[in-house]
Amino acid sequence: GHPALAPFGTTIFATMSALAAEHGAINLGQGFPDTDGPPEVLEAAVSAIRGGRNQYPPGAGVPELLEAVAAHQRRFHGIDLDPASEVLVTVGATEAIAATVLALVQPGDEVVTFEPYYDSYAATIALAGGVRRTSVLRFPDFTVDEASLRAAFSSRTRMVLLNTPHNPTGKVFTRDELELVCALAREHDAWVVTDEVYEHLTFDGAEHVAVAAWPGMRERTLTISSAGKTFSTTGWKVGWVSGPADAVAAVRSVKQFLTYVGSGPFQPAVALGLGLPDAVFTGLASSLQSKRDRLVDGLRRAGMAVSVPQGTYFVIADAAPLGAVDAVAFCHELPARAGVVGVPVSVFHDDVDAARTLVRFAFCKEDAVLDEACRRLAALG
């Protein structure tokens, strides 16, 4: 394989979903919902296919999706964008992350990120020849440690790669924490790339703050999101990145040679989705909040200590009371022992000791599925 990717091997999501299939286990590993999203969004994709929108769309994305992303950013975050020059449609947030890092990071540049991190961050920074500098978020509160964050910055810092709401912890960064990140980015003249794919999945009134809306941040911030989580269409792989025109142009020139363009008929469908009434967005969040409560209760009844997430559809639990010494080994055995799949959090860390016995479980599943998973875990104790 590619030397830069050698340490990463196979993504944990592929490994754990294969184990789930092999054992017929309940898959609370890879995060994807087991029910469909808004029917009008699904119908719009079918109509687009029937309507003949089946050839290459424009490189930046179809005009109605560029307009819809700009309108969404104005409506939910108060950010004004020129759809023609400041928005780019990508193949999921995954391509937006890769193209952005490849466009802005030169070999030897440093990228600051928090750990645990989404696994594509580390691999993509490595592909660009960048150097990852991390600050650890610690179970169970995952609060930002100012000293370690400051220490991660240097004269070589080129970018901060932020994710709020945060996978895998479920943390929603507070205004104070974001203020610190932004101040350090300004001080070091660094880009802030903010992955906000879970922007609509927040609970208990927790407020998602979009960094690009922050005073003085618009000119150095690229915002990434995706339709996968918001419309329960993870298989459609429609994402986008927005920010200053010159940076978006640089990302677009990389994107041309990664995928050229994204999938055509899904783009108008996502454009329709982004314009749906507020109740569609808040309805998803409130349904997920009750699923969160269900899984948190069940994991606690199974004997585990749990960090209650304020966003995303993931929860982190400490599996030590179930006999876990190393969560990697524990999660590999769990499908056979209990018929349940979770993801070991240490694979998202450089400092693996910060997460030795921690397991991430997804709760974007039918209530009966969550209840059965908890029953099986409780039987282990």
Ligand code: PMP
């Ligand atoms: N960033 C984060 C934090 C994620 O959890 C995911 C979901 N897999 C992605 C990016 C990738 O999103 P997409 O499926 O749209 O490529």
Ligand code: GLN
């Ligand atoms: N974002 C989802 C997760 O964290 C899916 C990731 C993937 O399959 N690459 O589980």
